[in-house]
Amino acid sequence: MNAPDAFEAPQDPWTRLSHRPVPDAMRAALKMHFGPRCSEALAVREQHGRDESPIDVAPPDLVVFAQGNEDVAAVLALAHAHQVPVIPYGAGTSLEGHLLAVQGGVSLDVSQMNRILAIHPDDLTVTVQAGVTRHQLNAELRHLGLFFPIDPGADATLGGMTATRASGTNAVRYGTMRENVLGLTVATPQGELIHTGTRARKSSAGYDLTRLYVGSEGTLGVVCEVTLRLYPLPEAVSAAVCSFPSIDAAVRTTIDIIQMGVPIARCELLDAHAVRAVNRHDRLTLPECPMLLMEFHGSQAGVQEQATTVQALARERGGTDFEWATTPEDRTRLWTARHHAYLSALQMRPGCRCVTTDTCVPISRLAESIHASVQEVEASGLPYFIVGHVGDGNFHLGYLIDPDQPQERALAERLSAQMVARALALEGTCTGEHGIGLHKQSFLLDEAGAGAVAQMRALKRALDPHNIMNPGKIFVLD
Numbered sequence: 308m309n310a311p312d313a314f315e316a317p318q319d320p321w322t323r324l325s326h327r328p329v330p331d332a333m334r335a336a337l338k339m340h341f342g343p344r345c346s347e348a349l350a351v352r353e354q355h356g357r358d359e360s361p362i363d364v365a366p367p368d369l370v371v372f373a374q375g376n377e378d379v380a381a382v383l384a385l386a387h388a389h390q391v392p393v394i395p396y397g398a399g400t401s402l403e404g405h406l407l408a409v410q411g412g413v414s415l416d417v418s419q420m421n422r423i424l425a426i427h428p429d430d431l432t433v434t435v436q437a438g439v440t441r442h443q444l445n446a447e448l449r450h451l452g453l454f455f456p457i458d459p460g461a462d463a464t465l466g467g468m469t470a471t472r473a474s475g476t477n478a479v480r481y482g483t484m485r486e487n488v489l490g491l492t493v494a495t496p497q498g499e500l501i502h503t504g505t506r507a508r509k510s511s512a513g514y515d516l517t518r519l520y521v522g523s524e525g526t527l528g529v530v531c532e533v534t535l536r537l538y539p540l541p542e543a544v545s546a547a548v549c550s551f552p553s554i555d556a557a558v559r560t561t562i563d564i565i566q567m568g569v570p571i572a573r574c575e576l577l578d579a580h581a582v583r584a585v586n587r588h589d590r591l592t593l594p595e596c597p598m599l600l601m602e603f604h605g606s607q608a609g610v611q612e613q614a615t616t617v618q619a620l621a622r623e624r625g626g627t628d629f630e631w632a633t634t635p636e637d638r639t640r641l642w643t644a645r646h647h648a649y650l651s652a653l654q655m656r657p658g659c660r661c662v663t664t665d666t667c668v669p670i671s672r673l674a675e676s677i678h679a680s681v682q683e684v685e686a687s688g689l690p691y692f693i694v695g696h697v698g699d700g701n702f703h704l705g706y707l708i709d710p711d712q713p714q715e716r717a718l719a720e721r722l723s724a725q726m727v728a729r730a731l732a733l734e735g736t737c738t739g740e741h742g743i744g745l746h747k748q749s750f751l752l753d754e755a756g757a758g759a760v761a762q763m764r765a766l767k768r769a770l771d772p773h774n775i776m777n778p779g780k781i782f783v784l785d
Contacts, residue, residue, distance in 0.1 A: 321745055321779035326411045329368045333389045337371060337413075340381060344372040355396050355414035359649075360404040361660045361708070361716065362745055367394060367408035372416045375436075376492060376500055376531045382415055383529065383775075384498025390773045393496075395525040397438065397467030400459075402663055403744030405471065405524055409779040415529060417466055423447055424532065431537040432489060432506045437466025437530050453537045456481035459740065460646040466530040472522030474740035476645070479565070479698030480572040480604065481538065483740070488521050492532035496771040506534055519766075524742055525777040527770050541604035545614060546573075546638045547629040549601070549621050550594045554578055554681060554693070556624040557597045558674040561697045563620045565670050569613050573602035574698030578681075580655070581648050581692040588651035589644040594627070599697075600645055602638070645694070652692040652705055659690075659707045662719035664747075666730035667701040667739030676733055680704055680726045689718055701739035728753070743781045751782065 329337075337345045346352070347369055356366030373379045386393045392412030399406060408414060420436040423444065427433070428451050435444060442462045445454050457468060459475040467473075469491070474483040481487070490504025503516040520527060551557040554576070561574055576599060577585070583595045601617065603610045618629055632638045644651075653661060668676045677693070684691045684704065695702025704726060706719035727737045727750045737743075737750035752760055760782055767774070767784065774784055 319745065320748060320783040321409045324410050324779050324783065326365075327390065327392055328411055329391050329413060330389050333385050333391060334369065336385055337369065337382070341371055341378070344374070346370045346372075352414070355399070355406070355416065356408055358399055358401045358404060358406050359661075359663075360402055360407075360744070360746060361662050361710075362404045362407060364404070364407040364409055365411070367414040368411045370396075370414045370416055372419050374419045376420075376494065379415065379417070379420075379494040379529050379531055380498045380500055382413060382498075383494050383496055386413060386775050387497050387773060390775060392775050392778050393529070394777050395466070395470065395529045397464030398440065398462065400461035400463050401467070401471065401744065402741045403738075403746040405742060405744040405777070405780060407745060409745065412775075417529070417531070418464060420466075420531065426451065427506065428453060428537075430506060431539075432534060433537055434490075434506075434532060434534045435465055436532055437469075438464050440464055441468070448537065449540075452540050454540050455487075455535055456538055457484055457487060460649070465533050465535070469521055469530050469533050470523060470525050471742040472740070474696065474699075474701065476573045476575055476642070476696055478696055478701075479574055480570060485518065485521055487536045488517060488533060489536060490534040491517055491520055491530055493520055493528040494531055495528045496773070496776050500531070504534065522742070524744065524780050526767060526780055527776060529776075541572075543607045543610045544602065544604055544638065545610050546600070546602045546632040546641055547614065548593065548632075548641065549599050549626045549629050551597045551599070551621075551627075552625045554597045555674055555678055556626070557599050558677055558697060560599065560621050560624045560626060562670055562673060563624070564617055565698060567616065567620065569616055570605070571601060571613060571617065571698060572604040573600070574696075575600040575645055576693065576695040576697040576702065577645070577648065578693040580690075581652060581694050584651035584655050584692060585644040585648055588647055588654060589640070591640075591644055599626075600641060602642075648692070648694045649705065652707065655692075656690055656707045656709075658709070660710045661705045661707055662716065662723060663703060663705040663741075664723040664726060665701060665703040665739050665741050666727055666735055666737060667699065668730050668733045668735030670700045672733040672735065673697060673700050673702070676726075676729055676735070677702055679729055680722075683725055684722055687718055687722060689715065689722070696739070699739075700735070724750075745780060748782055
């Protein structure tokens with residue numbers, strides 16, 4: 308492995324934050340109000356003090372399990388009075404340190420707020436509590452011939468997906484959480500419950516507070532309820548895999564598909580390392596070379612037309628004949644393997660941690676971005692894998708590091724920084740869907756600029772003057 312050229316990761320700004328303990332009076336009030344749903348047990352606190360990021364931080368002081376909006380409001384009112392941090396917690400699947408208690412405080416677990424409140428099939432909308440997961444919602448909708456398409460891979464809560472502006476495998480056809488959240492119930496840092504948006508498809512009434520909270524990463528309030536767009540289940544669905552001689556050929560095929568205007572529903576890239584990992588984990592026999600995993604939605608004739616066009620484009624780039632998965636069981640097997648790619652890759656290097664990063668660039672610059680990133684990581688000698696929602700210009704690169712070798716972490720961080728810098732130079736973004744959290748704060752400044760980040764800080768101060776909502780995330784207040 309190449310040496311990291313004396314590279315040292317910059318000091319993270321949140322490491323300078325001081326711990327703000329929960330005072331005895333607040334502990335007593337929480338225990339009286341919540342009883343056994345307020346826990347100080349170390350195992351419970353440790354569970355709520357880590358996510359899928361490579362960052363280690365001390366656990367929160369307390370964990371409170373909310374079961375309704377009034378529970379959330381009660382916790383925030385107490386926290387506001389005592390100026391104690393509150394970190395919203397859903398399924399714990401974030402990748403950039405969003406739920407880590409960098410200043411201590413209370414982890415507010417909303418996973419027990421898991422009721423589907425209202426389904427309106429005629430309007431194609433649903434309202435759910437924040438702890439409902441996407442799998443739970445789609446299981447409930449299936450008998451109505453409807454589904455919710457946003458699919459980040461993990462069975463995340465819809466409140467968490469809203470807070471991180473989640474995306475996923477279907478984004479190329481159905482958009483992200485930004486396009487699919489119609490309205491919210493939010494608990495403010497002062498413990499007030501407010502409502503944003505309506506079930507109407509559009510509105511010109513005042514500031515768009517819904518979009519303000521979508522993607523705010525729990526720094527402005529706690530999402531309690533979400534009203535979402537739904538979609539009819541397509542008449543026909545077909546999935547296919549196609550192998551390519553190189554990553555470049557696979558990516559350029561994707562660019563051709565999008566530029567031709569083919570309404571493909573999913574277009575996922577797996578490099579040879581990712582394919583090898585899922586083969587071992589899920590006992591598959593996929594060719595271990597770069598691969599596109601695609602899905603087509605529509606009428607029978609429409610799906611056939613899309614598939615014929617994409618096959619022709621793939622052949623021009625050296626793609627092999629499609630292997631089709633037309634039954635629900637075969638499609639589930641393929642997409643389950645794709646969603647297991649992250650965990651499958653971790654098993655390729657036992658005991659490793661993963662420094663993972665994602666960027667998103669204009670589709671015409673995607674091949675350039677991925678090609679240069681691959682060259683850099685190959686030259687470094689660091690084990691890695693690539694998966695990507697390449698249909699919308701988004702890809703993820705995971706660096707598998709030995710946690711006992713700090714030079715590997717430093718090297719991975721350098722490669723990640725280079726990848727992000729390249730995306731910004733190509734007029735892309737430092738994160739297509741992971742969010743900023745703790746890990747990408749310096750990149751946000753590079754992307755948005757000092758003036759824009761100052762405006763974000765001003766909003767934060769105005770809405771959360773005591774800085775109790777998930778402090779230290781997105782940026783650190785001066």
